[in-house]
Amino acid sequence: MADKNNFKTLISTLTIVLLAFSYAAKSESQHSQLIHRFQQYLQINTAQPTPNYMPAVDFILLQAKSIGLDVQVLEYVKSKPVILLTWQGKAKSLPSILLNSHTDVVPAEKEKWVHEPFSAHKDSNGDIYARGSQDMKCVGLQYLEALRNLKDKGFVPLRTIHVSFVPDEEILGRDGAQMFVGSKDFDSLNVGVVLDEGLASPDENYRVFYGERSAPWWLVVKAVGAPGHGSKLYDNSAMENLLKSVEIIMRFRAAQFDLVKAGLACEEEVISVNPVFLKAGTPTPTFKEKEPIKNKLGVPLVTVANHSNPWWTLLEAAILKVGGKLHKPEIFPAATDARFVRRRGIAAFGFSPMANTPILLHDHNEFLNEAEYLKGVGVYEAIIESYASYMEAVEDRDTLSEL
Ligand SMILES: [Zn+2]
Incomplete structure (x- = not known):
């Protein structure tokens, strides 16, 4: 005869086993849904120079509504939509968090890819091939998946969370992020910190960017002096004067390169300089001088990436908490939309959670592994939860500095 207690134990064990099984099955199907949504976004062809923005807008809005976010579509330039999603926080007076990504991608030469660049083909090892899989449709949707999970968990943000999807980053962002960041709409968001794109990391450590290389300065050195002739010796010839300048530039170059x-x-982190064009002798009437320096010779602004900036401390701690590892913060080797917000004095970090991934942005066969993608969602969940729960005012601190 079966012992009643043993029977009970057996039943509860079975229940636990079944429960565990159903959780595993649930998360399995949740994962495949998540990957499916990522593939759907990748399949929308938003490649420059003719990005198909409208289907992307429809897709993002559908996601946002299913999560329960407030939605707005702003249009500063016709047919160049900026999508703004909002999760209102409890403490309305505290500056908000802005999670930014761009919806456009660079073109892809189909014949150089192993899989069609807008098919979002998934290999048996989980690599998802698509233009935008790294730059940066992954990040845009990871933000949303993280918010979806936080909503499901019952999280209540203190700070308001905004998510922006901007057009045209790949063609300098003038009609996209620049218009948005310069708008009254943006002012009204009272943004305290911004997350934007970073780069993949071939090793196990994620990369975070706290600034970016400044736009190049085209410097024209014009040397004048006595006109001369090869048969005479004299001081202050134009060439002699020019060489003095070139020598100083080359010495500076060598010192930077030595570092x-x-x-x-x-x-x-250093300033690179290269003399690229030399013209000497009697100027011809057709010689057109390159426009002199137009950029302000100001000091580039970077976001403080040490423990004096709470946004840095929170970011680092959140990444470590979920088992991520980090390289030391870096300067982004090119330009991103983050420069527009830094110019306004707002802290911004460039971060795309892709470890163990070759850097393939703008390259053929751009891909991201599904496991890395899913891990990245967890990383954003931790960061957003931490940022949105941060009560202290950061406003009186300097979150930006000079390089
Ligand atoms: Zn990008």
Whole structure:
């Protein structure tokens, strides 16, 4: 005869086993849904120079509504929509968090890809091939999946969370992020910190960017002096004067390069300079001088990436908490939309959670592995939860500094 207690134990064990099984099955199907949504977004062809923005808008709005976010579509330039999603926080007076991504991608040369670049083909090892899989449709949807999970968990944000999807980043962002960041709509968001794109990391450590290389300065050195002739010796010839300048530039170049060679700085942290064009002798009437320096010779602004900036401390702690590892913060080797917000004095970090992934943005066969993608969602969940729960005012601190 079966012992009644044993029977009970057996039943509860079975229940636990079944429960565990159903949780596993649930998360399995949740994962495949998540990947499916990522593939759907990747399949929308938003490649420059003719990005198909409207289907992307429809798709994002559908996601946002299913999560329960407030939606707005702003149009500063016709047919260039900026999508703005909002999860209102409890403490309305505290500055908000803005999670930014761009909806456009660079073109892809189909014949150089192993899989069609807008098919979002998934290999048996989980690699998802698509233009935008790294730059940066992954990030845009990871933000949304993280918010979906936080909503499901019953999380209540203190700070308001905004998510922006902007057009045209790949063609300098003038009709996209620049218009948006310069708008009254943006002012009204009272943004305290921004997350934007970063780069994949081939090793296990994620990369975070706290600034970016400044726009290039085209410098024209014009040397004048006595006109001369090869048969005469005299001082102050134009060429002699020019060489003095070139020598100073080359000495500066060597000093900067030495820092890189000695391992004291990486290439993005120094100023590179190269004489690229030389013209001497009697100017011809057709010679057109390149426009002199138009950029302000101001100091580039970077976001403080140490423990004096709470946004940095929270970011780092959140990533570590979910088992992520980090490289030391870096300067982004090119330009991103984050420059527009930094210019307004707002802290911004460039971060795309892709470890163990070759850097393939703008390259053929761009891909991201599904496991990395899913891990990234968890990383954003931790960061957003931490940022949106942060009560202290950061406003009186300097979150930006000079390089
Ligand atoms: Zn990008």
